[in-house]
Amino acid sequence: MTTRTRKSAKERKTEIVDATLRLAGEIGPDRMTTELIAKEIGISQPGIFRHFPTKGAIWEAVGQHIGKLMQAKVALTKKKGALPVDELRDFVIGHLTFIETTPAIPAILFSRELHAENEKLRTFFAGLIASRHSHFSKLITAEIDSGRFKKTIDPDDASFLVLALIQGLAMRWSLNNRSFDLPSEGAQLLDLLLDGFKA
Amino acid sequence: MTTRTRKSAKERKTEIVDATLRLAGEIGPDRMTTELIAKEIGISQPGIFRHFPTKGAIWEAVGQHIGKLMQAKVALTKKKGALPVDELRDFVIGHLTFIETTPAIPAILFSRELHAENEKLRTFFAGLIASRHSHFSKLITAEIDSGRFKKTIDPDDASFLVLALIQGLAMRWSLNNRSFDLPSEGAQLLDLLLDGFKA
DNA sequence: CATGTTAGTTATTCATCACTAACTACAACT
DNA sequence: AGTTGTAGTTAGTGATGAATAACTAACATG
Numbered sequence: 001m002t003t004r005t006r007k008s009a010k011e012r013k014t015e016i017v018d019a020t021l022r023l024a025g026e027i028g029p030d031r032m033t034t035e036l037i038a039k040e041i042g043i044s045q046p047g048i049f050r051h052f053p054t055k056g057a058i059w060e061a062v063g064q065h066i067g068k069l070m071q072a073k074v075a076l077t078k079k080k081g082a083l084p085v086d087e088l089r090d091f092v093i094g095h096l097t098f099i100e101t102t103p104a105i106p107a108i109l110f111s112r113e114l115h116a117e118n119e120k121l122r123t124f125f126a127g128l129i130a131s132r133h134s135h136f137s138k139l140i141t142a143e144i145d146s147g148r149f150k151k152t153i154d155p156d157d158a159s160f161l162v163l164a165l166i167q168g169l170a171m172r173w174s175l176n177n178r179s180f181d182l183p184s185e186g187a188q189l190l191d192l193l194l195d196g197f198k199a
Numbered sequence: 200m201t202t203r204t205r206k207s208a209k210e211r212k213t214e215i216v217d218a219t220l221r222l223a224g225e226i227g228p229d230r231m232t233t234e235l236i237a238k239e240i241g242i243s244q245p246g247i248f249r250h251f252p253t254k255g256a257i258w259e260a261v262g263q264h265i266g267k268l269m270q271a272k273v274a275l276t277k278k279k280g281a282l283p284v285d286e287l288r289d290f291v292i293g294h295l296t297f298i299e300t301t302p303a304i305p306a307i308l309f310s311r312e313l314h315a316e317n318e319k320l321r322t323f324f325a326g327l328i329a330s331r332h333s334h335f336s337k338l339i340t341a342e343i344d345s346g347r348f349k350k351t352i353d354p355d356d357a358s359f360l361v362l363a364l365i366q367g368l369a370m371r372w373s374l375n376n377r378s379f380d381l382p383s384e385g386a387q388l389l390d391l392l393l394d395g396f397k398a
Numbered sequence: 399c400a401t402g403t404t405a406g407t408t409a410t411t412c413a414t415c416a417c418t419a420a421c422t423a424c425a426a427c428t
Numbered sequence: 429a430g431t432t433g434t435a436g437t438t439a440g441t442g443a444t445g446a447a448t449a450a451c452t453a454a455c456a457t458g
Contacts, residue, residue: 006405006454030229030312033445047406049447110370113229113312126374157391160371161364164388168363171309175325189363192356196395205424205435232415246436248417 013051015041017061024062025104029111056118063124066105070128073098084142085149089190091135092166096186099170103178106170133159140197149197158197165189212250214240216260223261224303228310233257255317262323265304269327272297283341284348288389290334291365295385298369302377305369332358339396348396357396364388 007015019040023032034055038045052058077094079087099105108114115122136159143149149158169189173182206214218239222231233254237244251257276293278286298304307313308328314321335358342348348357368388372381 009405012405028311028315031315034447035445043405044407045445046408046447046449050405053447055446107311110309111311112227112306112373113310115374116227116230122374152394153391154387157388160367161360161388161392164363164367165360167370168359168366171366172359174311175314175321188353189356189360192352193360193392193395195351196392208435211435233417234415242435243437244415245417245438249435252417254416 009051012041012043013061016048016051016058017065020058020062021065021102021104023104024108025102029104029108029114056120059114059118060120060124062108063121066102066108067124067128069102070095070098083148084139084146085194088136088139088162089187089194091139092162092190093183093187095166096169096183099173100178100182103174106167106174110167110171129163133163136162143197148199150199153197161193162190165193208250211240211242212260215247215250215257216264219257219261220264220301220303222303223307224301228258228303228307229312255319258313258317258320259323261307262320265307266323266327268301269294269297282347283338283345284393287335287338287361288386288393290338291361291389292382292386294365295368295382298372299377299381302373305366305373309366309370328362332362335361342396347398349398352396360392361389364392 016037019037020032023036023040027036034048035045037058038048048058052061073094074091077087077091079090082090109125115125133156137155140149140153140155140158144151144153144155166186169182169186173180173185215236218236219231222235222239226235233247234244236257237247247257251260272293273290276286276290278289281289308324314324332355336354339348339352339354339357343350343352343354365385368381368385372379372384
C-alpha cells in the first residue's frame with residue numbers, strides 16, 4: 001500500500017512460525033491456509049513464499065520450534081534433589097501446563113492428516129515421543145530399583161500408561177472445548193495411576 | 200458404458216458407507232473424496248450424490264454404522280456370570296480386536312478435522328465415548344463395592360484411565376503402522392493398570 | 399548517490415473437490 | 429408395449445488454496 005516498514009527475513013520467519021502455531025491452536029492445523037497466516041501477520045499471501053518454499057516447510061519449522069520449547073520446558077523442570085517419582089510428576093504436570101498455554105501442541109501432535117502429508121514432521125514427533133517414553137521409563141525403573149514401586153512392573157508398559165494418560169487427557173480437553181483445568185485434572189489422574197504402582 | 204447392472208438405492212447406500220469406512224482406514228478420513236468412493240464401488244463421482252445429498256451426510260451414515268457395529272460388539276461381550284473386572288477386561292480387549300479389524304474407527308473417532316466440520320458427528324461420537332465411560336465407571340464401582348478394588352479409587356478417574364489406555368494404544372498402533380498386536384499389547388497394559396486398582 | 403539485493407506487491411495459474419444440470423437407460427408395473 | 433420412476437451418465441461450475449511470474453520499492457553499502 002503506502003509506506004510500509006519492511007522486516008528482515010529472520011524476523012518474518014519467526015512471525016510466520018508464531019502465527020501458524022497460534023492459529024493452529026485456534027482454528028485447527030488442518031484449517032490453516034497461507035492466506036490466513038499472511039493476514040495474521042499483515043503481508044500478502046504470496047509474500048509467505050518469500051520465506052518458505054512450501055507450506056510443508058512452514059510446518060517443519062513449527063515442529064522444530066515446538067521441539068525447542070519443549071526442550072526448554074524440560075530444562076526448567078529438572079530438580080536434581082527430588083525423587084524420581086516427583087520428577088516424573090513435575091514433568092507431566094509441567095507438560096500439561098505447557099499444553100494449556102500452547103493448545104496447538106496436541107492439535108498438531110495428534111493430527112493424523114498433517115503427519116500423513118509430512119514425513120519429516122512425523123518422524124520428528126515420533127522421536128519426541130520416544131524420548132519422553134524412555135525418560136519416563138528410566139524414572140520408573142529408578143523407583144522400582146529403590147523398592148518404592150512394585151518389582152513386577154514393566155517400566156516400558158508403565159511409561160506407556162503415563163504417555164496415554166497425557167494424550168488421552170489432552171484429547172478429552174480439546175473435545176470438551178478446553179473447559180476444565182488440564183494440570184489439576186492431570187495431577188489427579190496421575191496420582192491414581194502412580195498409586196497403583198507403589199509397592 | 201456397456202451393459203451395467205443397476206443396483207437398488209439401499210444396496211448402493213450400504214456400499215458407499217462400507218467403502219468409505221474401508222478407505223478411511225487405509226488412506227485416512229481427511230483424504231477421502233467422493234471421487235475415490237465412486238471409483239471404489241464402480242460408479243461415477245456424481246452418482247454418489249444420487250444417494251447422499253452432501254458428503255457430510257455420508258459421514259453421518261458412517262457414524263451411525265460404526266455405532267451399530269459397536270453396539271453389536273457390546274452385546275456379544277456381555278457374559279452375565281463373570282466378575283465386573285472380567286467384563287471390563289473382555290470389553291476392552293473386544294474393543295481392541297474390533298479396532299484391529301476396522302482400523303478406520305480410531306482414525307474417524309479422533310479426527311479433529313472431521314469433527315470440526317460436522318457438528319452432528321462430533322456430538323454423536325461424544326455420546327459414544329460418554330456411554331463407554333459410564334459403563335466402565337459402573338463396572339469399577341462394582342469392584343470397589345465388593346472390596347476387590349481399593350476404596351480410595353474414584354471410579355470416574357479410573358474409567359478415564361482405561362479410556363486413555365485404549366486411545367493411546369490405538370494411536371501408537373496407528374503411528375507404528377499397525378505393526379504390533381493390538382489386543383495382546385492392550386491386555387498387558389490393562390493388567391498392569393487394573394493390578395494397581397486392586398485392594 | 400548509484401547499484402545490487404531482497405522483501406514485498408498484484409495478477410494469474412493450476413489442481414482439487416464438492417456439487418449441479420441435463421440428459422439416458424434400466425426395470426417394474428399396469 | 430407403453431409409461432414412469434429412478435439409478436446412472438457426461439459435462440460443467442464455483443470455490444478454494446498452493447504456488448508462480450513479473451514487477452516494485454525499501455534498504456544497505458562502496
